[in-house]
Amino acid sequence: MATSVLSRQLSESGALVERHWQELNTRRRLYTFLGLALLVLTLCASLWFANDSNAGKFFDRLPHFFDFVGDLVPRDAMEIVRAMFDLPSPYDDGSFKYNYTDGRLYFTESLYIPEYFHKMLETVNIAIFSTVVGVFFGFILSFLAARNLMPNPWIRGTVRRLMEILRAFPEVVIAGFFLAILSLGPIPAIAAVSIHTIGALGKLFFEVVENADMKPEEGLRAVGANWIERVWFGIVPQVLPNFTSYFLLRLEINVRASTIIGAVGGGGIGELLRLAIGQGHEAKTIAIVILLFTTIFAVDQFSAWLRRRLVGDQAFQLAQ
Amino acid sequence: MTASTKPSLLEMQAIAERHPHLLQSSSTKRLKTTLIGIGVMLYLVFSWWFFSIGHVLANANWGIAGTYLADWVSYEVRPEIAIAADGTMALSYARNSPLGTNPNPDWVTLEKKTVTRTIEAPAAAQASKPKGSSSFNFMAPNAALGESPTAQAPDRIETRSEEVVTRALIAFDRSTNIEVASGVVKATHGGETLIMTVDGADTATPQGPLPRWARQKRPGEKITLSFGLTGWAEVEGDEVSIRNRFFGWANFLFDTNSPFFGKPYGEVVSLIVSGERIDPARSNLSLAWNNILYNAEWQHLDVWTKLLQTIIMAFVGTLFASLIAFPLCFLAARNITPNFFANQLAKRFFDFLRSVDMFIWALFFTRAFGPGPLAGISAIFFTDTGTLGKLYSEALENIDDKQREGVKSVGATPIAVQRFGVLPQVLPVFASQALYFWESNTRSATIIGAVGAGGIGLKLWEAMRTNSDWENVAYMVLLILMVVFIFDSISNALRTRLMGRKTH
Numbered sequence: 001m002a003t004s005v006l007s008r009q010l011s012e013s014g015a016l017v018e019r020h021w022q023e024l025n026t027r028r029r030l031y032t033f034l035g036l037a038l039l040v041l042t043l044c045a046s047l048w049f050a051n052d053s054n055a056g057k058f059f060d061r062l063p064h065f066f067d068f069v070g071d072l073v074p075r076d077a078m079e080i081v082r083a084m085f086d087l088p089s090p091y092d093d094g095s096f097k098y099n100y101t102d103g104r105l106y107f108t109e110s111l112y113i114p115e116y117f118h119k120m121l122e123t124v125n126i127a128i129f130s131t132v133v134g135v136f137f138g139f140i141l142s143f144l145a146a147r148n149l150m151p152n153p154w155i156r157g158t159v160r161r162l163m164e165i166l167r168a169f170p171e172v173v174i175a176g177f178f179l180a181i182l183s184l185g186p187i188p189a190i191a192a193v194s195i196h197t198i199g200a201l202g203k204l205f206f207e208v209v210e211n212a213d214m215k216p217e218e219g220l221r222a223v224g225a226n227w228i229e230r231v232w233f234g235i236v237p238q239v240l241p242n243f244t245s246y247f248l249l250r251l252e253i254n255v256r257a258s259t260i261i262g263a264v265g266g267g268g269i270g271e272l273l274r275l276a277i278g279q280g281h282e283a284k285t286i287a288i289v290i291l292l293f294t295t296i297f298a299v300d301q302f303s304a305w306l307r308r309r310l311v312g313d314q315a316f317q318l319a320q
Numbered sequence: 321m322t323a324s325t326k327p328s329l330l331e332m333q334a335i336a337e338r339h340p341h342l343l344q345s346s347s348t349k350r351l352k353t354t355l356i357g358i359g360v361m362l363y364l365v366f367s368w369w370f371f372s373i374g375h376v377l378a379n380a381n382w383g384i385a386g387t388y389l390a391d392w393v394s395y396e397v398r399p400e401i402a403i404a405a406d407g408t409m410a411l412s413y414a415r416n417s418p419l420g421t422n423p424n425p426d427w428v429t430l431e432k433k434t435v436t437r438t439i440e441a442p443a444a445a446q447a448s449k450p451k452g453s454s455s456f457n458f459m460a461p462n463a464a465l466g467e468s469p470t471a472q473a474p475d476r477i478e479t480r481s482e483e484v485v486t487r488a489l490i491a492f493d494r495s496t497n498i499e500v501a502s503g504v505v506k507a508t509h510g511g512e513t514l515i516m517t518v519d520g521a522d523t524a525t526p527q528g529p530l531p532r533w534a535r536q537k538r539p540g541e542k543i544t545l546s547f548g549l550t551g552w553a554e555v556e557g558d559e560v561s562i563r564n565r566f567f568g569w570a571n572f573l574f575d576t577n578s579p580f581f582g583k584p585y586g587e588v589v590s591l592i593v594s595g596e597r598i599d600p601a602r603s604n605l606s607l608a609w610n611n612i613l614y615n616a617e618w619q620h621l622d623v624w625t626k627l628l629q630t631i632i633m634a635f636v637g638t639l640f641a642s643l644i645a646f647p648l649c650f651l652a653a654r655n656i657t658p659n660f661f662a663n664q665l666a667k668r669f670f671d672f673l674r675s676v677d678m679f680i681w682a683l684f685f686t687r688a689f690g691p692g693p694l695a696g697i698s699a700i701f702f703t704d705t706g707t708l709g710k711l712y713s714e715a716l717e718n719i720d721d722k723q724r725e726g727v728k729s730v731g732a733t734p735i736a737v738q739r740f741g742v743l744p745q746v747l748p749v750f751a752s753q754a755l756y757f758w759e760s761n762t763r764s765a766t767i768i769g770a771v772g773a774g775g776i777g778l779k780l781w782e783a784m785r786t787n788s789d790w791e792n793v794a795y796m797v798l799l800i801l802m803v804v805f806i807f808d809s810i811s812n813a814l815r816t817r818l819m820g821r822k823t824h
Contacts (some may be wrong), residue, residue: 043639046632053629054692054774061689068688122370129367132360168804170766172777173797176784181385186371257767260679264770264781270679274771277683289680297675 072282079283084291086114089283097281116269116291122186123268124295126261127254130190134197134254135247141198142205143231148214160206167199175261189266193257201250208242209235245311248303255299259292390549391790395570399428401488401560405520407502408435408484418570420581427564431487431501437480490562492550498562505555509533509547516543522557569791571617578611618792623779627799629693630775631807634761637700642754644705645670649712650738656716667713673706678764682773693774700761700768708753715749716742748818755818759811763804776800 010018051058074080075091082089082100089098103115143149145159171192178188217234225233262270269292276284368374395418402410411430413423487501492509499506505516505524514534515527523540530536536543546552551565574580579598580588592604599607613621650656652666681702685695724741732740769777780796783789 039639043636046636050629050632050636050693050697050774053625054689054694056690056692056694058689058694061694065688068684125367125370128363129371132363164805164808165801168763168801168808170763170777170780170797170800172767172770172780173784173793176781176793177388180388180784180787181382182376182380185376187373187376190371256677256679259677260767260771263679263683264767273680274683277687289676292677292680293675296677297671300671300675 071280072285074283074286080286080290083283084114084116084287086112086116096279097284100284116272116288119267119269119272120291120295123258123262123270124255124299126186126189126193126258126266126268127251130193130197130258131247131251131254133190133194134201134250135243137198138201138205139243141202142209143235145202145206146209148210148212149217149227149231149235159202163199163202165199166195167203169195169199171196171257171261172264175264175266179265184265184267186267189258189261189268192261192266193254196257197250197254201246204246205239205243208239208246212238241310245307248307252296252300252303255296388787388790390565391788392794393569393791394549394565394567395791396551396563396565397423397425399490399562399564401485401500401562403500403503403518403520403558403560404484407520408486409488409500411485411488418576420576427491429489429491430485432483432485434481434483437482490564492547492564496547496550498545498553498560500560505560507534507545507553507555509545514545516555518555518557518560520558524555524557569618569795571615573612573615574608575611575616575618577616580608580611618795623776623792623796623799626769626774626776626779627796627803629696630765630769630777630800631762631803633693633696633700633765633769633773633775634758637697637765638704638754638758638761640697640701641704641708641757642750644701645709645712646750648705649709649716652709652713653716655719655721656738656742666709670706670709670713673702674710675706676702678703678768679771682768682771686772691772691774691778696765696768696773696775699773700765704757704761708757711753712746712750715746715753719745752815752818755811755815759804759807762807766800 079089079091081087086100086104088101092098103118104112105115105118106112141159141163145156145163147156150156150159174195175188175192178191182188212235216238217230220230220234258266258268259270259273262268263274265271269288273285273288273292275281276288397417397419398414400412400414402412404410411428413419417423419425487499489497489499491497495511496509497507499508503518503520505518507514507516509531510533512531512533514531516524517527518524524536524543525540526534526536526543530543533547534543534545540557542554542556544552544554549565551563553563554561571581574588580591583591588608591598592608595604598604648666648669651662652670654660654663657663678699681699682695685698689695689698719742723745724737727737727741765775766777766780769775769779770781772778776796776799780793783792783796
């Protein structure tokens, strides 16, 4: 039966259909092939360029890759614990490599908080504080940028462009600018992370607002509520779970961001890690990495758990 | 027309009283809101103390902030007028003046005359000539001509004729100017005039009360005149320093060493098209292009190379990450690989890559490969393998099982089941996620560059550290914003085509 279908002579229009289909197929294959070829070509060119402009060349450095890992092995495993909890080291020779006890921050005569825990706390606090600031302003701006609540295209457009610029503006520059004015400390980091957060959250928020159910808002409009009342009683209760979810998501991202900003002069644990790696202090490096890894992992898991409780399994993209 | 069904106010109240639970939110809910509000307030107060925000803000140098911000879009020209004790003057420009080595701007009017002086100088001081004439490079070749050493005694007496400035008029704008002549500095700004006398040594004395725009800390010390955006000036006993601010980026195309410097655009174009060869070895076009690329102040070529590095870091890093995450995510999805151990292993591996964080990877790879884009690529690759792997496996776990079952039921091999039952559902999602991360990495690649992982980040950071190159920072920020917006639009357009209108 299959042969009879295959061998059957096609009518003129049938042949046309078949030819068209074959042409389309060929063209599609050609496009796919060309696209892939272009991608591979770009990739090769990129790799060559990256390798060429790097300080060390990939294949020259590769055999030494694990030397560096070997450099990170401390003299004994307890050194890591000592570095993390600021306990005195038996190898202490007065150099910066083993001066673990210097960083202690004393509360009382004998009760102290180890340096790395203190700095980690500072970094996490920078993240929380800037997320709170970002949520506050992002919350306000999002209602001005949402199509369904702000019919005026000029205000909407301006607010959206503003948020785009805040989002795309390099954080390094904001941090660097405030460093120049405020001198070293956590506030440049707060400013940089907050400004970025306002833009990023504002965008996510207004998209949530645009998807909100407008019926409560219409009801409030019918009884003569003003704009603020309509937003507050009609929209906010609907979007609050999603907003909270995005707040937590942003908190995860900001813990990482405030670590990086710390490394470029914003204080906190990032700066200590950069110094420890740069100066080859193995025990300190590993102690900080463990601490940082644990913190980030804990924040991620906590926030994922809370978000799952708030909004169910949806809204799980890691938007930045 | 008909009887109104609207209840009277009293009746409404009666209804409300009968069903109070409908109109009042529960007390625990109200309490919760209040508690959250109080908690946030307490946290903010705590943070105010923890970061000592009030203290830092009070000690901040906000005046400098204004100057730095103005530097983003403007530049200063800084002539210095040195005043000798006899009231004669000499004008000089800072060495790296944006006006080039031999400037004669039209907003400076000078009256000059030639004087013959007899100078009694100790032999030891011969090497360091008096400040006024040594920094007088405005007419430097002529000034040195009249020098004729007359004696080689310990106390040398020399006679020389010099061209000196007797009167200088600097016009900032229409209502602001400074006139210096015979020991008197006359500054006019906004209709007010301040006259100051300078003694050529170390005392500057204002005549009459100081206007709002002038400031002097102690009598005799320097007087600072601020004219807002047009610039400022400092009057000292032996020197008037002018800071005249102009809008724009100075010498953006050609620096002061270029033969094209200072020429109007029309002349540059005609030189390039039909002019004599300036450098016999090559055409004017290649000379001009070379001058632009290697502009000493703006370093166009270097900036563009670094920007390209940043773009490439994001591109290659994300591409590799999605290529590696693609096979691994099938292992991590519990509906595709029904093996608890394999799922957990893959998922924890992704968590590990993600939680170590791009920044730590960047520091490690900078140590391993040396500073440069290879470190950045590796850092983005490692982190995003984790993130994309997690997202991909979540997408896989949410697929519709009907297609898979259909393909399986006709006896397809496991590979064919994945290819025809699973891939068509998830491929657009995968591509869309990869594009999204490509775009967002273009942004984050800037900052890991600042810790040494290549790209424009480090260049930005170095430009900011000196606190004097804010215009270069502005230029780079502008380029970054442009690149980010272009990539945003490309990625958005592609994702909309892949996913339909609804994207995240």
